Amino acid sequence: MDSFVTQKLGRPVGLAAMIFSWGLVALLSTALFSFAFSQLHYGWNWEAIWQYRNKFLQGWLMTLAISAASLLVSLIIGLLAALARRSAFLPVRYSAVLYVEIVRGTPLLVQILILFYVVANAFGMENRYLVGVLALSLFAGAYLAEMIRSGIESIRDSQLESARAIGLTRGQTYHYVIFPQLVRQLAPPLTGQFASIIKDSSLLSIIAVSEFTLNAQEVNAFTYSTLESYLPLALGYLLLTLPISLLSRVMERRFHFAT
Amino acid sequence: MRLEFGAISKQFGNHQALCDVSLSVPEFQSLAIIGPSGGGKTTLLRIIAGLEIPESGHLSIDGQRVNFSEEFLLSHRRSIGTVFQAYNLFPHLTARENVILPLVKVHGRSTDEAHAVVEALFERFELSRHADQRPAELSGGQQQRVAIVRAIAIKPRFLIFDEPTSALDPEMTAEVLDFIAELRGEGRDLIIVTHNMGFAREVSDHCLFIAEGHVLEEGRSAELFSKPQHPQLVNFLAKVLRY
Ligand SMILES: Nc1ncnc2c1ncn2[C@@H]1O[C@H](COP(=O)(O)OP(=O)(O)OP(=O)(O)O)[C@@H](O)[C@H]1O
Ligand SMILES: [Mg+2]
Numbered sequence: 001m002d003s004f005v006t007q008k009l010g011r012p013v014g015l016a017a018m019i020f021s022w023g024l025v026a027l028l029s030t031a032l033f034s035f036a037f038s039q040l041h042y043g044w045n046w047e048a049i050w051q052y053r054n055k056f057l058q059g060w061l062m063t064l065a066i067s068a069a070s071l072l073v074s075l076i077i078g079l080l081a082a083l084a085r086r087s088a089f090l091p092v093r094y095s096a097v098l099y100v101e102i103v104r105g106t107p108l109l110v111q112i113l114i115l116f117y118v119v120a121n122a123f124g125m126e127n128r129y130l131v132g133v134l135a136l137s138l139f140a141g142a143y144l145a146e147m148i149r150s151g152i153e154s155i156r157d158s159q160l161e162s163a164r165a166i167g168l169t170r171g172q173t174y175h176y177v178i179f180p181q182l183v184r185q186l187a188p189p190l191t192g193q194f195a196s197i198i199k200d201s202s203l204l205s206i207i208a209v210s211e212f213t214l215n216a217q218e219v220n221a222f223t224y225s226t227l228e229s230y231l232p233l234a235l236g237y238l239l240l241t242l243p244i245s246l247l248s249r250v251m252e253r254r255f256h257f258a259t
Numbered sequence: 260m261r262l263e264f265g266a267i268s269k270q271f272g273n274h275q276a277l278c279d280v281s282l283s284v285p286e287f288q289s290l291a292i293i294g295p296s297g298g299g300k301t302t303l304l305r306i307i308a309g310l311e312i313p314e315s316g317h318l319s320i321d322g323q324r325v326n327f328s329e330e331f332l333l334s335h336r337r338s339i340g341t342v343f344q345a346y347n348l349f350p351h352l353t354a355r356e357n358v359i360l361p362l363v364k365v366h367g368r369s370t371d372e373a374h375a376v377v378e379a380l381f382e383r384f385e386l387s388r389h390a391d392q393r394p395a396e397l398s399g400g401q402q403q404r405v406a407i408v409r410a411i412a413i414k415p416r417f418l419i420f421d422e423p424t425s426a427l428d429p430e431m432t433a434e435v436l437d438f439i440a441e442l443r444g445e446g447r448d449l450i451i452v453t454h455n456m457g458f459a460r461e462v463s464d465h466c467l468f469i470a471e472g473h474v475l476e477e478g479r480s481a482e483l484f485s486k487p488q489h490p491q492l493v494n495f496l497a498k499v500l501r502y
Contacts, residue, residue: 162349164336165308165336166365177349181351
Protein backbone atom coordinates (compact mmCIF):
# COMPACT_ATOMS: atom_id res chain seq x y z
CA MET A 1 0.00 0.00 0.00
CA ASP A 2 2.92 2.29 0.78
CA SER A 3 3.98 2.52 -2.83
CA PHE A 4 0.66 4.21 -3.69
CA VAL A 5 1.36 7.10 -1.42
CA THR A 6 3.82 9.80 -2.39
CA GLN A 7 5.17 11.65 0.59
CA LYS A 8 5.94 14.77 -1.29
CA LEU A 9 4.42 16.22 -4.45
CA GLY A 10 6.85 16.13 -7.31
CA ARG A 11 8.58 12.91 -6.18
CA PRO A 12 8.96 10.34 -8.93
CA VAL A 13 6.21 7.71 -8.96
CA GLY A 14 6.82 3.99 -9.62
CA LEU A 15 5.51 2.75 -12.97
CA ALA A 16 3.49 -0.14 -11.50
CA ALA A 17 1.90 2.09 -8.88
CA MET A 18 1.08 4.64 -11.55
CA ILE A 19 -0.54 2.13 -13.93
CA PHE A 20 -2.49 0.48 -11.16
CA SER A 21 -3.71 3.80 -9.76
CA TRP A 22 -4.80 5.11 -13.14
CA GLY A 23 -6.57 1.80 -13.76
CA LEU A 24 -8.42 2.15 -10.48
CA VAL A 25 -9.50 5.70 -11.31
CA ALA A 26 -10.66 4.63 -14.78
CA LEU A 27 -12.61 1.69 -13.35
CA LEU A 28 -14.36 3.81 -10.73
CA SER A 29 -15.33 6.57 -13.12
CA THR A 30 -16.57 4.04 -15.70
CA ALA A 31 -18.67 2.36 -13.01
CA LEU A 32 -20.12 5.70 -11.96
CA PHE A 33 -21.09 6.76 -15.48
CA SER A 34 -22.38 3.28 -16.39
CA PHE A 35 -24.64 3.39 -13.40
CA ALA A 36 -25.87 6.89 -14.23
CA PHE A 37 -26.63 5.97 -17.84
CA SER A 38 -28.25 2.65 -16.91
CA GLN A 39 -30.77 4.53 -14.76
CA LEU A 40 -31.70 6.69 -17.71
CA HIS A 41 -34.25 4.53 -19.59
CA TYR A 42 -33.30 6.32 -22.76
CA GLY A 43 -33.98 5.18 -26.30
CA TRP A 44 -30.62 5.61 -27.99
CA ASN A 45 -30.74 6.58 -31.62
CA TRP A 46 -27.21 6.64 -32.96
CA GLU A 47 -28.25 6.03 -36.59
CA ALA A 48 -29.79 9.46 -36.85
CA ILE A 49 -26.60 11.01 -35.55
CA TRP A 50 -24.37 9.00 -37.86
CA GLN A 51 -26.02 10.70 -40.85
CA TYR A 52 -24.76 14.02 -39.57
CA ARG A 53 -21.19 12.87 -39.00
CA ASN A 54 -19.89 15.36 -41.56
CA LYS A 55 -21.54 18.21 -39.74
CA PHE A 56 -19.72 17.19 -36.57
CA LEU A 57 -16.43 16.93 -38.41
CA GLN A 58 -16.86 20.32 -40.08
CA GLY A 59 -17.76 21.95 -36.78
CA TRP A 60 -14.79 20.33 -35.09
CA LEU A 61 -12.41 21.53 -37.81
CA MET A 62 -13.94 25.01 -37.66
CA THR A 63 -13.37 25.12 -33.91
CA LEU A 64 -9.78 24.06 -34.44
CA ALA A 65 -9.23 26.70 -37.14
CA ILE A 66 -10.88 29.49 -35.15
CA SER A 67 -8.87 28.58 -32.05
CA ALA A 68 -5.57 28.43 -33.90
CA ALA A 69 -6.19 31.77 -35.58
CA SER A 70 -7.24 33.29 -32.25
CA LEU A 71 -4.14 31.98 -30.52
CA LEU A 72 -1.94 33.64 -33.12
CA VAL A 73 -3.78 36.97 -33.05
CA SER A 74 -4.02 36.95 -29.26
CA LEU A 75 -0.25 36.45 -29.06
CA ILE A 76 0.30 39.57 -31.14
CA ILE A 77 -2.27 41.56 -29.15
CA GLY A 78 -0.85 40.27 -25.87
CA LEU A 79 2.71 41.18 -26.84
CA LEU A 80 1.70 44.68 -27.95
CA ALA A 81 -0.37 45.23 -24.81
CA ALA A 82 2.48 43.99 -22.60
CA LEU A 83 4.91 46.41 -24.27
CA ALA A 84 2.33 49.22 -24.09
CA ARG A 85 1.88 48.46 -20.40
CA ARG A 86 5.62 49.16 -19.97
CA SER A 87 5.59 52.28 -22.13
CA ALA A 88 7.02 55.46 -20.67
CA PHE A 89 4.27 57.44 -22.45
CA LEU A 90 1.43 57.47 -19.95
CA PRO A 91 -1.59 57.57 -22.33
CA VAL A 92 -0.28 54.42 -24.03
CA ARG A 93 0.38 52.71 -20.73
CA TYR A 94 -3.05 53.59 -19.34
CA SER A 95 -4.81 52.41 -22.51
CA ALA A 96 -3.21 49.01 -21.97
CA VAL A 97 -4.26 48.99 -18.32
CA LEU A 98 -7.84 49.89 -19.26
CA TYR A 99 -7.98 47.19 -21.93
CA VAL A 100 -6.65 44.48 -19.64
CA GLU A 101 -8.91 45.42 -16.73
CA ILE A 102 -12.10 45.70 -18.80
CA VAL A 103 -11.54 42.41 -20.59
CA ARG A 104 -10.61 40.51 -17.46
CA GLY A 105 -13.46 42.04 -15.50
CA THR A 106 -16.34 41.13 -17.85
CA PRO A 107 -17.69 37.78 -19.11
CA LEU A 108 -16.62 36.67 -22.54
CA LEU A 109 -20.24 36.17 -23.55
CA VAL A 110 -20.98 39.85 -22.96
CA GLN A 111 -17.86 40.85 -24.89
CA ILE A 112 -18.89 38.72 -27.87
CA LEU A 113 -22.37 40.21 -27.94
CA ILE A 114 -21.16 43.80 -27.66
CA LEU A 115 -18.42 43.29 -30.20
CA PHE A 116 -20.82 41.70 -32.66
CA TYR A 117 -23.97 43.81 -32.26
CA VAL A 118 -22.37 47.17 -31.47
CA VAL A 119 -18.74 47.49 -32.54
CA ALA A 120 -18.72 45.28 -35.64
CA ASN A 121 -22.03 46.76 -36.72
CA ALA A 122 -20.73 50.30 -36.36
CA PHE A 123 -17.59 49.59 -38.39
CA GLY A 124 -19.40 47.53 -41.01
CA MET A 125 -17.66 44.24 -40.20
CA GLU A 126 -20.02 41.66 -41.54
CA ASN A 127 -18.02 38.47 -41.40
CA ARG A 128 -19.09 36.82 -38.16
CA TYR A 129 -16.10 34.46 -38.26
CA LEU A 130 -13.73 37.40 -38.22
CA VAL A 131 -15.66 38.98 -35.38
CA GLY A 132 -15.50 35.66 -33.54
CA VAL A 133 -11.74 35.37 -33.93
CA LEU A 134 -11.35 39.00 -32.90
CA ALA A 135 -13.48 38.52 -29.78
CA LEU A 136 -11.56 35.45 -28.68
CA SER A 137 -8.22 37.13 -29.43
CA LEU A 138 -9.05 40.27 -27.49
CA PHE A 139 -10.18 38.13 -24.59
CA ALA A 140 -7.15 35.84 -24.50
CA GLY A 141 -4.81 38.74 -25.38
CA ALA A 142 -5.58 40.47 -22.10
CA TYR A 143 -4.56 37.41 -20.11
CA LEU A 144 -1.49 36.86 -22.28
CA ALA A 145 -0.46 40.51 -21.85
CA GLU A 146 -0.18 40.02 -18.11
CA MET A 147 1.73 36.76 -18.51
CA ILE A 148 4.17 38.32 -20.95
CA ARG A 149 4.61 41.41 -18.82
CA SER A 150 5.45 39.44 -15.69
CA GLY A 151 7.73 37.25 -17.82
CA ILE A 152 9.70 40.27 -19.03
CA GLU A 153 9.83 41.75 -15.55
CA SER A 154 11.15 38.53 -14.06
CA ILE A 155 14.33 38.98 -16.11
CA ARG A 156 16.60 40.85 -13.77
CA ASP A 157 18.15 44.20 -14.65
CA SER A 158 21.52 42.64 -13.85
CA GLN A 159 21.13 40.43 -16.91
CA LEU A 160 20.56 43.43 -19.15
CA GLU A 161 23.66 45.01 -17.61
CA SER A 162 25.68 41.86 -18.32
CA ALA A 163 24.41 41.84 -21.88
CA ARG A 164 25.51 45.45 -22.29
CA ALA A 165 28.88 44.79 -20.67
CA ILE A 166 29.77 41.92 -22.98
CA GLY A 167 28.83 44.12 -25.92
CA LEU A 168 25.53 42.70 -27.17
CA THR A 169 23.44 45.15 -29.17
CA ARG A 170 19.83 45.83 -28.19
CA GLY A 171 18.60 43.43 -30.83
CA GLN A 172 21.04 40.73 -29.77
CA THR A 173 19.98 41.18 -26.16
CA TYR A 174 16.36 40.50 -27.14
CA HIS A 175 17.40 37.61 -29.37
CA TYR A 176 19.81 35.77 -27.08
CA VAL A 177 18.85 36.84 -23.56
CA ILE A 178 15.26 38.03 -23.19
CA PHE A 179 13.43 36.05 -25.83
CA PRO A 180 14.70 32.54 -25.00
CA GLN A 181 13.83 33.04 -21.36
CA LEU A 182 10.39 34.38 -22.23
CA VAL A 183 9.66 31.41 -24.49
CA ARG A 184 10.67 28.94 -21.80
CA GLN A 185 8.56 30.73 -19.25
CA LEU A 186 5.57 31.25 -21.46
CA ALA A 187 5.39 27.89 -23.23
CA PRO A 188 3.44 26.10 -20.47
CA PRO A 189 0.88 28.88 -19.78
CA LEU A 190 0.53 29.47 -23.52
CA THR A 191 -0.55 25.91 -24.17
CA GLY A 192 -2.97 26.24 -21.25
CA GLN A 193 -4.31 29.39 -22.88
CA PHE A 194 -4.79 27.50 -26.13
CA ALA A 195 -6.91 24.91 -24.34
CA SER A 196 -8.98 27.73 -22.84
CA ILE A 197 -9.50 29.34 -26.24
CA ILE A 198 -10.74 26.03 -27.64
CA LYS A 199 -13.32 25.70 -24.89
CA ASP A 200 -14.26 29.39 -24.97
CA SER A 201 -14.83 29.26 -28.71
CA SER A 202 -18.04 27.33 -28.00
CA LEU A 203 -19.55 30.65 -26.92
CA LEU A 204 -19.34 31.86 -30.51
CA SER A 205 -22.41 29.71 -31.20
CA ILE A 206 -24.37 32.64 -29.79
CA ILE A 207 -23.53 34.74 -32.86
CA ALA A 208 -24.20 31.82 -35.20
CA VAL A 209 -20.64 30.88 -36.04
CA SER A 210 -20.90 27.27 -37.28
CA GLU A 211 -18.36 25.82 -34.96
CA PHE A 212 -18.46 22.52 -33.13
CA THR A 213 -21.02 23.46 -30.46
CA LEU A 214 -23.45 25.19 -32.79
CA ASN A 215 -23.36 22.26 -35.19
CA ALA A 216 -24.09 19.84 -32.37
CA GLN A 217 -27.00 22.02 -31.29
CA GLU A 218 -28.34 21.95 -34.82
CA VAL A 219 -28.03 18.18 -35.07
CA ASN A 220 -29.93 17.96 -31.83
CA ALA A 221 -32.66 20.19 -33.21
CA PHE A 222 -32.97 18.03 -36.36
CA THR A 223 -32.92 14.65 -34.64
CA TYR A 224 -34.27 15.25 -31.13
CA SER A 225 -31.40 13.07 -29.92
CA THR A 226 -29.93 15.27 -27.23
CA LEU A 227 -27.45 12.91 -25.60
CA GLU A 228 -26.26 11.46 -28.89
CA SER A 229 -25.55 15.02 -30.04
CA TYR A 230 -23.75 16.24 -26.98
CA LEU A 231 -21.68 13.21 -26.00
CA PRO A 232 -19.60 13.40 -29.20
CA LEU A 233 -19.30 17.11 -28.49
CA ALA A 234 -17.66 16.50 -25.13
CA LEU A 235 -15.46 13.83 -26.65
CA GLY A 236 -14.43 16.12 -29.51
CA TYR A 237 -13.32 18.88 -27.13
CA LEU A 238 -11.39 16.42 -24.96
CA LEU A 239 -9.67 15.13 -28.07
CA LEU A 240 -8.22 18.63 -28.52
CA THR A 241 -7.60 19.72 -24.95
CA LEU A 242 -6.13 16.54 -23.44
CA PRO A 243 -3.05 16.36 -25.70
CA ILE A 244 -2.51 20.08 -25.19
CA SER A 245 -2.66 19.72 -21.44
CA LEU A 246 -0.18 16.84 -21.61
CA LEU A 247 2.13 18.87 -23.84
CA SER A 248 1.99 21.75 -21.40
CA ARG A 249 3.13 19.49 -18.57
CA VAL A 250 5.96 18.03 -20.57
CA MET A 251 7.14 21.53 -21.46
CA GLU A 252 6.88 22.68 -17.89
CA ARG A 253 9.28 19.93 -16.87
CA ARG A 254 11.58 20.35 -19.86
CA PHE A 255 11.97 24.11 -19.58
CA HIS A 256 12.12 24.39 -15.85
CA PHE A 257 15.31 25.92 -14.54
CA ALA A 258 15.97 27.96 -11.45
CA THR A 259 17.06 31.57 -11.87
CA MET B 260 48.21 50.98 -18.74
CA ARG B 261 47.49 54.66 -18.09
CA LEU B 262 44.33 56.59 -17.22
CA GLU B 263 43.55 60.27 -17.48
CA PHE B 264 40.41 61.87 -16.09
CA GLY B 265 39.62 65.45 -17.05
CA ALA B 266 37.02 67.17 -14.88
CA ILE B 267 34.63 64.23 -14.93
CA SER B 268 31.26 64.83 -13.28
CA LYS B 269 28.31 62.50 -12.91
CA GLN B 270 25.00 63.29 -11.31
CA PHE B 271 22.05 61.05 -10.39
CA GLY B 272 18.95 63.17 -9.84
CA ASN B 273 20.30 65.94 -7.65
CA HIS B 274 23.00 63.75 -6.11
CA GLN B 275 26.52 64.44 -7.32
CA ALA B 276 28.18 61.01 -7.54
CA LEU B 277 31.43 62.36 -9.03
CA CYS B 278 32.51 66.00 -8.79
CA ASP B 279 35.05 67.29 -11.30
CA VAL B 280 37.42 64.36 -11.03
CA SER B 281 40.69 65.37 -12.64
CA LEU B 282 43.59 63.03 -12.37
CA SER B 283 46.34 61.43 -14.34
CA VAL B 284 47.14 57.92 -13.21
CA PRO B 285 50.69 57.02 -14.30
CA GLU B 286 51.64 53.67 -15.81
CA PHE B 287 50.19 50.78 -13.78
CA GLN B 288 49.36 47.16 -14.27
CA SER B 289 46.81 46.79 -11.55
CA LEU B 290 44.75 49.62 -10.08
CA ALA B 291 42.70 49.32 -6.89
CA ILE B 292 39.88 51.73 -6.12
CA ILE B 293 38.92 51.92 -2.45
CA GLY B 294 36.72 54.14 -0.33
CA PRO B 295 33.56 54.32 1.78
CA SER B 296 30.21 53.08 0.52
CA GLY B 297 28.43 55.53 -1.78
CA GLY B 298 31.66 57.38 -2.50
CA GLY B 299 31.47 56.94 -6.28
CA LYS B 300 33.76 53.94 -6.92
CA THR B 301 31.26 52.01 -8.98
CA THR B 302 30.29 55.11 -10.91
CA LEU B 303 33.89 55.81 -11.87
CA LEU B 304 34.43 52.16 -12.82
CA ARG B 305 31.28 52.12 -14.95
CA ILE B 306 32.43 55.22 -16.80
CA ILE B 307 35.75 53.51 -17.55
CA ALA B 308 33.85 50.40 -18.68
CA GLY B 309 31.69 52.40 -21.08
CA LEU B 310 28.51 51.59 -19.17
CA GLU B 311 27.84 55.09 -17.90
CA ILE B 312 28.20 58.46 -19.60
CA PRO B 313 29.39 61.43 -17.52
CA GLU B 314 27.63 64.80 -17.81
CA SER B 315 30.92 66.50 -18.49
CA GLY B 316 34.62 65.85 -18.66
CA HIS B 317 36.78 63.51 -20.67
CA LEU B 318 38.59 60.25 -20.19
CA SER B 319 41.67 58.86 -21.88
CA ILE B 320 42.86 55.29 -21.64
CA ASP B 321 46.47 54.73 -22.70
CA GLY B 322 46.42 58.15 -24.27
CA GLN B 323 43.33 57.33 -26.33
CA ARG B 324 40.35 59.61 -25.82
CA VAL B 325 37.09 57.75 -25.03
CA ASN B 326 34.32 59.12 -27.17
CA PHE B 327 31.06 59.01 -25.20
CA SER B 328 28.79 58.24 -28.14
CA GLU B 329 26.74 55.05 -28.01
CA GLU B 330 28.36 53.82 -31.21
CA PHE B 331 31.90 54.17 -29.90
CA LEU B 332 30.98 52.88 -26.45
CA LEU B 333 29.63 49.62 -27.89
CA SER B 334 32.99 48.77 -29.41
CA HIS B 335 34.71 50.14 -26.29
CA ARG B 336 32.71 47.77 -24.06
CA ARG B 337 33.49 44.90 -26.40
CA SER B 338 37.20 45.42 -25.87
CA ILE B 339 36.98 45.22 -22.06
CA GLY B 340 36.27 42.32 -19.71
CA THR B 341 33.86 43.44 -17.00
CA VAL B 342 32.84 41.40 -13.94
CA PHE B 343 30.19 42.67 -11.52
CA GLN B 344 29.41 41.75 -7.92
CA ALA B 345 27.05 38.90 -8.80
CA TYR B 346 24.55 37.63 -11.39
CA ASN B 347 26.97 38.07 -14.27
CA LEU B 348 25.83 34.89 -16.01
CA PHE B 349 22.65 34.27 -17.99
CA PRO B 350 20.52 31.74 -16.09
CA HIS B 351 19.16 29.93 -19.16
CA LEU B 352 22.63 29.12 -20.52
CA THR B 353 25.16 26.60 -19.22
CA ALA B 354 28.59 27.76 -18.06
CA ARG B 355 30.02 26.82 -21.44
CA GLU B 356 27.27 28.59 -23.41
CA ASN B 357 27.71 31.69 -21.28
CA VAL B 358 31.35 31.94 -22.35
CA ILE B 359 30.67 31.03 -25.97
CA LEU B 360 27.89 33.58 -26.53
CA PRO B 361 30.06 36.74 -26.68
CA LEU B 362 32.87 34.92 -28.49
CA VAL B 363 30.60 33.91 -31.36
CA LYS B 364 27.94 36.62 -31.45
CA VAL B 365 30.06 39.64 -30.53
CA HIS B 366 33.57 38.73 -31.62
CA GLY B 367 32.70 36.70 -34.70
CA ARG B 368 34.65 33.56 -33.80
CA SER B 369 33.49 30.30 -35.33
CA THR B 370 31.65 27.89 -33.05
CA ASP B 371 34.49 25.36 -33.25
CA GLU B 372 37.08 27.95 -32.37
CA ALA B 373 34.97 29.21 -29.47
CA HIS B 374 34.51 25.68 -28.15
CA ALA B 375 38.26 25.11 -28.25
CA VAL B 376 38.92 28.36 -26.38
CA VAL B 377 36.38 27.50 -23.69
CA GLU B 378 37.69 23.95 -23.39
CA ALA B 379 41.23 25.16 -22.80
CA LEU B 380 40.26 27.86 -20.31
CA PHE B 381 37.91 25.61 -18.33
CA GLU B 382 40.61 22.96 -18.23
CA ARG B 383 43.16 25.42 -16.95
CA PHE B 384 40.97 26.94 -14.29
CA GLU B 385 39.48 23.63 -13.16
CA LEU B 386 35.96 24.35 -14.33
CA SER B 387 35.61 21.51 -16.84
CA ARG B 388 33.40 19.51 -14.53
CA HIS B 389 30.93 22.37 -14.44
CA ALA B 390 30.90 23.23 -18.13
CA ASP B 391 27.41 21.89 -18.72
CA GLN B 392 25.82 23.19 -15.56
CA ARG B 393 23.55 26.19 -15.40
CA PRO B 394 24.43 29.05 -13.01
CA ALA B 395 21.81 27.93 -10.47
CA GLU B 396 23.68 24.62 -10.12
CA LEU B 397 27.01 26.36 -9.42
CA SER B 398 28.29 27.83 -6.17
CA GLY B 399 28.71 31.59 -6.00
CA GLY B 400 32.47 31.22 -6.30
CA GLN B 401 32.20 28.97 -9.34
CA GLN B 402 29.77 31.42 -10.96
CA GLN B 403 32.23 34.26 -10.48
CA ARG B 404 35.07 32.17 -11.88
CA VAL B 405 33.02 31.36 -14.96
CA ALA B 406 32.21 35.06 -15.30
CA ILE B 407 35.91 35.87 -15.13
CA VAL B 408 36.68 33.20 -17.74
CA ARG B 409 34.01 34.78 -19.96
CA ALA B 410 35.74 38.13 -19.50
CA ILE B 411 39.22 36.87 -20.39
CA ALA B 412 38.09 34.58 -23.23
CA ILE B 413 37.63 37.56 -25.54
CA LYS B 414 41.26 38.67 -24.97
CA PRO B 415 40.27 42.04 -23.50
CA ARG B 416 42.56 45.07 -23.37
CA PHE B 417 42.09 45.03 -19.61
CA LEU B 418 39.79 43.63 -16.92
CA ILE B 419 37.40 45.48 -14.64
CA PHE B 420 36.10 44.04 -11.36
CA ASP B 421 33.49 45.69 -9.16
CA GLU B 422 33.60 44.03 -5.74
CA PRO B 423 33.69 40.56 -7.32
CA THR B 424 33.56 38.80 -3.95
CA SER B 425 31.20 40.92 -1.88
CA ALA B 426 28.36 38.44 -2.39
CA LEU B 427 30.48 35.42 -1.42
CA ASP B 428 31.32 33.67 1.83
CA PRO B 429 34.98 33.73 3.02
CA GLU B 430 36.00 30.41 1.51
CA MET B 431 34.65 31.26 -1.92
CA THR B 432 36.10 34.76 -1.61
CA ALA B 433 39.57 33.24 -1.30
CA GLU B 434 38.93 31.04 -4.33
CA VAL B 435 38.00 34.03 -6.50
CA LEU B 436 40.70 36.37 -5.17
CA ASP B 437 43.33 33.68 -5.83
CA PHE B 438 42.05 33.52 -9.39
CA ILE B 439 42.35 37.29 -9.84
CA ALA B 440 45.85 37.30 -8.28
CA GLU B 441 46.81 34.58 -10.75
CA LEU B 442 45.58 36.71 -13.67
CA ARG B 443 47.61 39.61 -12.40
CA GLY B 444 50.61 37.29 -12.12
CA GLU B 445 50.18 36.55 -15.83
CA GLY B 446 50.67 40.24 -16.46
CA ARG B 447 47.10 41.18 -17.32
CA ASP B 448 46.03 44.78 -16.76
CA LEU B 449 43.18 45.16 -14.33
CA ILE B 450 41.16 47.66 -12.34
CA ILE B 451 39.40 46.47 -9.23
CA VAL B 452 37.03 47.98 -6.69
CA THR B 453 37.23 46.05 -3.44
CA HIS B 454 36.45 46.37 0.23
CA ASN B 455 39.13 43.82 1.01
CA MET B 456 42.12 46.03 1.97
CA GLY B 457 44.53 43.14 2.35
CA PHE B 458 43.79 42.04 -1.18
CA ALA B 459 43.86 45.58 -2.61
CA ARG B 460 47.27 46.09 -1.09
CA GLU B 461 48.62 42.77 -2.30
CA VAL B 462 47.26 42.75 -5.83
CA SER B 463 47.50 46.39 -6.91
CA ASP B 464 50.49 48.57 -7.73
CA HIS B 465 48.48 51.78 -7.79
CA CYS B 466 45.54 52.87 -5.69
CA LEU B 467 42.80 55.53 -5.67
CA PHE B 468 40.88 56.53 -2.57
CA ILE B 469 37.46 57.95 -3.42
CA ALA B 470 34.95 59.53 -1.05
CA GLU B 471 31.94 61.77 -1.66
CA GLY B 472 32.65 61.99 -5.36
CA HIS B 473 36.25 63.15 -5.02
CA VAL B 474 39.56 61.34 -5.42
CA LEU B 475 41.06 62.32 -2.07
CA GLU B 476 44.30 60.43 -2.43
CA GLU B 477 46.16 58.41 -5.03
CA GLY B 478 49.57 56.86 -5.23
CA ARG B 479 51.64 53.69 -5.34
CA SER B 480 49.82 51.11 -3.23
CA ALA B 481 52.89 50.28 -1.13
CA GLU B 482 53.08 53.91 0.01
CA LEU B 483 49.40 54.73 0.16
CA PHE B 484 48.67 51.86 2.52
CA SER B 485 51.73 52.27 4.74
CA LYS B 486 51.80 56.08 4.86
CA PRO B 487 48.28 57.40 4.24
CA GLN B 488 48.21 61.22 4.13
CA HIS B 489 44.63 62.42 3.86
CA PRO B 490 42.88 62.36 7.26
CA GLN B 491 39.80 60.69 5.74
CA LEU B 492 41.95 57.88 4.32
CA VAL B 493 43.73 57.45 7.66
CA ASN B 494 40.34 57.28 9.31
CA PHE B 495 38.96 54.88 6.67
CA LEU B 496 41.90 52.48 6.91
CA ALA B 497 41.80 52.54 10.71
CA LYS B 498 38.11 51.66 10.57
CA VAL B 499 38.27 48.83 8.03
CA LEU B 500 41.42 47.35 9.52
CA ARG B 501 40.02 47.30 13.03
CA TYR B 502 38.11 44.08 12.38
N1 LIG C 1 21.76 54.51 -11.07
C1 LIG C 1 21.77 55.34 -10.00
N2 LIG C 1 20.68 56.08 -9.72
C2 LIG C 1 20.68 56.92 -8.67
N3 LIG C 1 21.72 57.08 -7.82
C3 LIG C 1 22.80 56.36 -8.04
C4 LIG C 1 22.90 55.46 -9.13
N4 LIG C 1 24.13 54.88 -9.12
C5 LIG C 1 24.76 55.41 -8.05
N5 LIG C 1 23.99 56.31 -7.41
C6 LIG C 1 24.36 57.11 -6.23
O1 LIG C 1 25.61 57.67 -6.48
C7 LIG C 1 26.44 57.61 -5.33
C8 LIG C 1 27.72 56.88 -5.67
O2 LIG C 1 27.39 55.53 -5.97
P1 LIG C 1 28.46 54.39 -6.30
O3 LIG C 1 27.68 53.18 -6.61
O4 LIG C 1 29.39 54.89 -7.31
O5 LIG C 1 29.18 54.23 -4.91
P2 LIG C 1 30.24 53.13 -4.45
O6 LIG C 1 31.43 53.87 -4.01
O7 LIG C 1 30.41 52.12 -5.50
O8 LIG C 1 29.52 52.51 -3.19
P3 LIG C 1 29.49 50.99 -2.69
O9 LIG C 1 30.77 50.76 -1.96
O10 LIG C 1 28.32 50.97 -1.75
O11 LIG C 1 29.29 50.12 -3.88
C9 LIG C 1 25.63 56.91 -4.27
O12 LIG C 1 25.10 57.90 -3.40
C10 LIG C 1 24.54 56.24 -5.01
O13 LIG C 1 23.36 56.18 -4.25
MG1 LIG D 1 29.88 50.06 -5.71
